Amino acid sequence: MGQEEEAQSLALTPTWVVASVCLVIVAISLAAERLLHRLGKVLKFNGQEALFSALQRVKEELMILGFISFLLSVCQNLINRICIPESAARVMLPCIEESKAREDAAKLCKRKGEVPMLSEEALHQLHIFIFVLGVVHVLFCVTTLLLGGAKMRTWNKWEKEIQQGRIKEREKTPGWMKPSAVRWIIAFFKQFYNSVGKPDYQVLRSAFVLRHYPNRLDFDFHKYMVRALEHDFKEVVGISWYLWLFVIVFLLLNINGWHTYFWLSFLPLILLLIVGTKLEHISTRLAQEAAECSDEASGNPWTKPCKEHFWFSHPRAVLHLIHFILFQNSFEMAFFFWVLATYGFDSCIMENRSYALPRLAIGIIVQVLCSYSTLPLYAIVTHRRRRQRGMLALKPAG
Numbered sequence: 001m002g003q004e005e006e007a008q009s010l011a012l013t014p015t016w017v018v019a020s021v022c023l024v025i026v027a028i029s030l031a032a033e034r035l036l037h038r039l040g041k042v043l044k045f046n047g048q049e050a051l052f053s054a055l056q057r058v059k060e061e062l063m064i065l066g067f068i069s070f071l072l073s074v075c076q077n078l079i080n081r082i083c084i085p086e087s088a089a090r091v092m093l094p095c096i097e098e099s100k101a102r103e104d105a106a107k108l109c110k111r112k113g114e115v116p117m118l119s120e121e122a123l124h125q126l127h128i129f130i131f132v133l134g135v136v137h138v139l140f141c142v143t144t145l146l147l148g149g150a151k152m153r154t155w156n157k158w159e160k161e162i163q164q165g166r167i168k169e170r171e172k173t174p175g176w177m178k179p180s181a182v183r184w185i186i187a188f189f190k191q192f193y194n195s196v197g198k199p200d201y202q203v204l205r206s207a208f209v210l211r212h213y214p215n216r217l218d219f220d221f222h223k224y225m226v227r228a229l230e231h232d233f234k235e236v237v238g239i240s241w242y243l244w245l246f247v248i249v250f251l252l253l254n255i256n257g258w259h260t261y262f263w264l265s266f267l268p269l270i271l272l273l274i275v276g277t278k279l280e281h282i283s284t285r286l287a288q289e290a291a292e293c294s295d296e297a298s299g300n301p302w303t304k305p306c307k308e309h310f311w312f313s314h315p316r317a318v319l320h321l322i323h324f325i326l327f328q329n330s331f332e333m334a335f336f337f338w339v340l341a342t343y344g345f346d347s348c349i350m351e352n353r354s355y356a357l358p359r360l361a362i363g364i365i366v367q368v369l370c371s372y373s374t375l376p377l378y379a380i381v382t383h384r385r386r387r388q389r390g391m392l393a394l395k396p397a398g
Helices: 002-007 015-045 049-074 076-080 099-106 120-163 180-193 198-212 221-236 241-253 260-264 266-292 315-342 353-381 383-389
Strands: 083-085 114-116
Touching: 015 049, 049 076, 049 120, 049 221, 076 120, 120 198, 120 221, 120 315, 120 353, 180 266, 180 353, 198 221, 198 266, 221 315, 221 353, 221 383, 241 260, 241 315, 260 266, 260 315, 260 353, 266 315, 266 353, 315 353, 353 383
Parallel strands: none
Antiparallel strands: 083 114
16 A cells, blocks of 8 residues: 555656646646736726726636635645544535545544544545636636627617617607506516617616716717626626635535535526516616606706615615626536536436536526626616716717
């Protein structure tokens, strides 16, 4: 046994193998660093300060994940020497324990009746999970920006039509759509197929321009919305302390028989439907107020503060929910792919195989719906408050 362990050490490994592995790792790391640096320079050159800040936050999160990985590597031997009673090691298991794994672990602790707090294999698997979490989180952040940008591009066509005077005036809301219950039902279904329609965009744009740029009716509202989306994106790419706390709580409660992973997969979907319905309802109310209560003499489309329509009159609470939804969804997908790669499709951590595909489908639906519909909708609904507080410093487009 000792000879086998010695044969696996670095001292008995060919130098060309060590050098080759180090060369590949260093080359990939330097290429990634140069790519991010180049991307940052392009964003600054184009004046996209919000996206540049978002990129910096992504770098910070990658650095934190790297530091966590570094600590796991450095403290591996120390953690392996921490022993706990075997009875404590049998509590809150994600899977039914295997006797072989317990016997192997018992050899590492000399005190009778105790086992390592975390085995070397478990540390290695946790190491992989941190890496997968970082990769999936970055990929989902990029997907969020791309889908949100794709949604915004459909508004650009409307913007050009408005500036060319080729859009008809918005028709008044039919009487049957005015009851509150009907508006909520419409708001729920609207988020799936047409979160921001052309009439809504026209009215909200006109209200904003008449209030803030009355002498510039050719103001490029679409460009302003793109910058607003970039500003919101900057707020939802990071991993805050309470999101890390959520990860820890999830790992704690992922106990065999509780089906925590399955039930938790519904959380982002439920929250997203609630947030999307609320934003659609606010958008409809603002558009109706702007269209029906317009004061042509003063050019003031409406006077009610936008934040009164939000929960607790706090629009940023909705943005925090969107942030949580996006992170929780990326975490769910990272956990799914990690379990699939580490333990296989038939693992007890994966639970029932019939649950796997629905979880994957829910994750894709949440990512697409939140990125393509909910986040752009939040940007256009809250733009008026941003302008008043000076959250965005945008130059009017000529």
